[in-house]
Amino acid sequence: MRRGGDMTQPILSLRNLTAAFPTEDGLKEVVRNISFDVAPGETVAIVGESGSGKSVTSLAIMGLLDKRARVSGQVLLDGRDLLGLPEKQMRQVRGNDIAMIFQEPMSSLNPVFPVGDQIAELLIRHGQVPRDQVAAEVLRLMDRVRIPNAHARIKDYPHQFSGGMRQRVMIAMALAARPRLLIADEPTTALDVTIQGQILDLIKEIQEEQGMAVLFITHDMGVVAEIADRTVVMFRGDHIETGATADLFTGATQPYTRALLAAVP
Ligand code: ADP
Numbered sequence: 001m002r003r004g005g006d007m008t009q010p011i012l013s014l015r016n017l018t019a020a021f022p023t024e025d026g027l028k029e030v031v032r033n034i035s036f037d038v039a040p041g042e043t044v045a046i047v048g049e050s051g052s053g054k055s056v057t058s059l060a061i062m063g064l065l066d067k068r069a070r071v072s073g074q075v076l077l078d079g080r081d082l083l084g085l086p087e088k089q090m091r092q093v094r095g096n097d098i099a100m101i102f103q104e105p106m107s108s109l110n111p112v113f114p115v116g117d118q119i120a121e122l123l124i125r126h127g128q129v130p131r132d133q134v135a136a137e138v139l140r141l142m143d144r145v146r147i148p149n150a151h152a153r154i155k156d157y158p159h160q161f162s163g164g165m166r167q168r169v170m171i172a173m174a175l176a177a178r179p180r181l182l183i184a185d186e187p188t189t190a191l192d193v194t195i196q197g198q199i200l201d202l203i204k205e206i207q208e209e210q211g212m213a214v215l216f217i218t219h220d221m222g223v224v225a226e227i228a229d230r231t232v233v234m235f236r237g238d239h240i241e242t243g244a245t246a247d248l249f250t251g252a253t254q255p256y257t258r259a260l261l262a263a264v265p
């Protein structure tokens with residue numbers, strides 16, 4: 001959860017973010033006029049059912065949307081608009097400022113390299129750790145995300161890890177860049193409930209320790225209650241409402257938000 005920090009300058013501000021894809025019937029908007037801020041150290045959730053535009057929003061922030069997409073509005077990182085930045089500069093933003101984890105860790109892991117090498121490569125690429133300390137830092141990160149017996153496991157390949165452990169590897173890789181903002185797109189959706197809770201606890205713990213901001217995407221209001229200071233509700237591409245999570249649970253103004261809440265056990 002958020003701990004102080006400079007409230008005057010958000011780390012991330014979306015202003016009327018809109019995204020459309022070309023179809024046979026012309027451009028189809030799948031995200032319309034999304035505007036919200038994420039303060040340093042804050043956890044903001046985006047919640048909405050499948051197809052509501054959550055992943056498109058997060059990919060647009062990262063500059064990772066399909067080239068055919070038409071994106072407008074602003075994605076301000078420390079006040080600087082990322083939309084339209086050259087790819088080379090976007091790669092720097094992704095390497096240094098914002099990290100992302102996904103529902104399916106296998107999609108970001110290379111199956112033919114041991115996980116220790118993949119974490120090491122990131123540390124070398126981002127150049128924040130002297131060469132002779134990379135091996136020690138890999139171990140520290142794997143310990144940090146509580147991969148048991150990390151010393152032995154650095155040589156294991158991604159398929160040798162369970163789903164929950166692979167997500168821990170992904171979190172270790174995300175932390176390698178020492179990002180100020182972590183975007184987590186349904187990182188616990190593919191995991192069973194016990195493991196889900198452990199991964200959420202890990203993200204919260206690391207966030208509190210490092211003061212990192214988190215944009216957490218989920219379709220699950222139970223997860224929102226667990227993790228988010230504030231919550232953005234999306235429905236079919238529209239931004240329905242934003243509020244302090246606690247206020248949404250006690251007094252959501254929009255019927256759609258109330259319907260989502262009714263689904264929480
Ligand atoms: P969510 O993450 O909330 O489940 P998405 O952001 O993935 O939803 O998708 C929102 C809408 O955008 C969906 O209707 C989806 O089919 C559409 N969409 C996503 N990516 C593309 C793409 N590359 N080309 C065309 N349509 C897309």
Ligand code: MG
Binds near residue numbers: 186
């Ligand atoms: Mg999605």
